[in-house]
Amino acid sequence: MSSRAEQDRAADGPPLLETRDLSKIYLLPQGMFRPPIELNAVSGVSLRLEKGRTLGIVGESGCGKSTLSRMLAGLTPATSGSIRLDGLEVASLPARQRDKALRHVQMVFQSPYSSLNPRMRIADIVREPLDVHRKDLPMRERESRALEMLERVGIARSMARRTPHQLSGGQQQRVGIARALACDVRLVICDEPVSALDVSVQAQVVNLLRELQHSLGVSYVFVSHDLAVVANISDDIAVMYLGKVVEYGTARDVLQAPRHPYTQALVDSANIPDPAVEKARRPRILVGDIPRPTDPPSGCRFRTRCWMAQERCAAEEPALEPRGDAPQAVACHFASDNGKDLRR
Amino acid sequence: MTASANASAHAPTLSVRDLSVTFRSRAGDVDIVRDLSFDIARGEVFAIIGESGSGKSTAAQAIMGLLPGHSRVGGDLLLDGESIAAMSAGARRRLLGQRISFISQDALSALNPCTTVGYQIAEVMMVHRGTPRRQAMERAVELLSLTGISAPQERVNHYPHQFSGGMRQRALIAMALALEPELVIADEPTTALDATIKAQILELLSSLRARFGMSVLLITHDMGAVARLADRLLVMYAGRAAEVGGVREVFAAPRHPYTRALLRSMPRLDLPGDAPVSIPGSPPVPSEPVPGCAFHPRCERMRDICARVRPEETVLGCGRRVACHFALQEPADV
Secondary structure (H helix, E strand, O other), rough: HHHHHHHHHHHHOOOOOEEEEEEEEEEEEEOOOOOOEEEEEEEEEEEHHHEOOOOEEEOOOOOHHHHHHHHHHHOOOOOOEEEEEEEEOOOOOOOHHHHHHHHHHHEOOOOOOOOOOOOOOOHHHHHHHHHOOOOOHHHHHHHHHHHHHHOOOOOHHOOOOOOOOHHHHHHHHHHHHHHHHOOOOOEEEOOOOOOOHHHHHHHHHHHHHHHHHHHHHHHHEEEOOHHHHHHHHOOOEEEEOEEEEEEEEEHHHHHHOOHHHHHHHHHOOHHHOOHHHHOOOOOOOOOOOOOOOOOOOOOOOOOOHHOOOOOHHHHOOOEEEEOOOOOOEOOOOOOOOOOOOOOO | OOOOOOOOOOOOOOOEEEEEEEEOOOOOEEEEEEEEEEEOOOOOEEEEEEOOOHHHHHHHHHOOOOOOOOOOEEEEEEEEEOOOOOOOOHHHHHHOOOOEEEEEOHHHHHHOOOOOOOHHHHHHHHHHHHOOHHHHHHHHHHHHHHHHOOOHHHHOOOOHHHOOOOHHHHHHHHHHHHOOEEEEHHHHHOOOOHHHHHHHHHHHHHHHHHHOOOEEEEEEHHHHHHHOOOOOOEEEEEEEEEEEHHHHHHHOOOOOOHHHHHHHOOOOOOOOOOOOOOOOOOOOOOOOOOOOOOHHOOOOOOOHHHHHHHOOOOOEEEEEOOOOOOOOOOHHHH
């Protein structure tokens, strides 16, 4: 993986997106006389994404995946660390310049209905980013671009005057995607884009995103709790647990031979829709719950639920790095011995 | 069917016969469930799978007798061969908890925030069996421990907000098992949970079923959970059964185009290279019924007849039923 990444760097200059030690700390007020509690929503996340590729981010509630995606889209300021777009540092830019730089980054939200203005026609919703960023274009041109974009996501021109509530959930999400892609976009942050949709409609939206990537060359950061969906669309995958990336590499390496015990448990917890496989297999079941993010365990944050945990795990936090013969980066002291025989 | 007076040992735990549910509204009557029939055998996990608006949850509520007043329920329900549909409201209520119990998706709103979890479990036994409070609380501790809650002695005195999502779901399961019912209805029991917690709850349900031998009606949209847990399934579409059969048989060779499409539309972790095949369109809204076969606008093998005539169920043997005009033809033939 690293060799490929280095080749890309040599050929194309800086990656489209690169984060270094990106962190977000929320301060939770505890009333007038007590100091606020710190919540480390995202801690020291370093990721990179090349043009035209998809980075999947997977994890359970409280792992920081939504905070991370909001930081990448510029909707939440980072507490520390860097976000580079095409080599340009955006996290520390003044607001106006940052907004300009982030124009090429758009977001698709989980709930299609609540992320669309219910009083606007869908053609106007899709045109709005052009109204903001492309005032240089005449109105008619912006209108026709919006209609074109709607057609591209599979919404007929005849529906352009409808309002969001007249559409099904899948159609609403298509409008959300059309809006994100309307204006010279290069990176789309998709935060659980199919979680609110029916199973039969999920595949439509995932396949649409894939087609658009093919024809427009956009890159995606695809955030989801559903490992099977992430596996299906991503080139690279980062697995997050309590604000940290615990495993990071190509989708194939991470899913076919996971080395972090948490990734292994996550892979095991995904049911395969095949009773012959499912009824025969003995999945590894984690004990206990996800700890509260305000009070993470010392050392390795996963150790309270880990079957391999030893004293060292409580004392020393494992770094995210390639270990043993594993091509992916893993934040586990015992990763090099773990998981070699787990291919399924 | 079995004579209702004689609850025979061979009767299924639950027989649902031509269940129909209509909601009356100002805009007219809306059919939510139509002519649904199935049997759940003793100790069997029977799954109803469907998307939103398919009527699966409404069917479960009709079986529980929990539908609101503006609904009309038709058909018959036999519990151990005995009809319960015509029972008085009071008699029906006594069944709930004792012989049929319910695990809902939203554990937080299913629990009373103002009393302890332990008391809510004990209350079931106090109300239905007249168990003395102290004894019932002791049993609540046992039940919590049985459902895998650590430190149950302490936890029994906690309030629902002090429990995590997974623990609340365990508490609901404990409550559902308190009176050792014959049938547990679980409505999307894992949908609100994280992946690793969902795996825990599925495993728990599976081990409890083995231990208590109760029948389970699992209402879900999750094909993976069905593959893991269920023995037989009913695929529901637009209020009707599209396909009924053994889980292994249906997954291995789905006969209804909807079942086949649904299986192909799921991304599979074991086959990451295979892009899921999407189903065009979206599930119909109950207030706008589709003429003929409800699936025909989205169906890949649609013919003229499908838009005009609603297919009757074709019985294929071994409890397999398929509501498609072309149920007997191989997909490749059409």
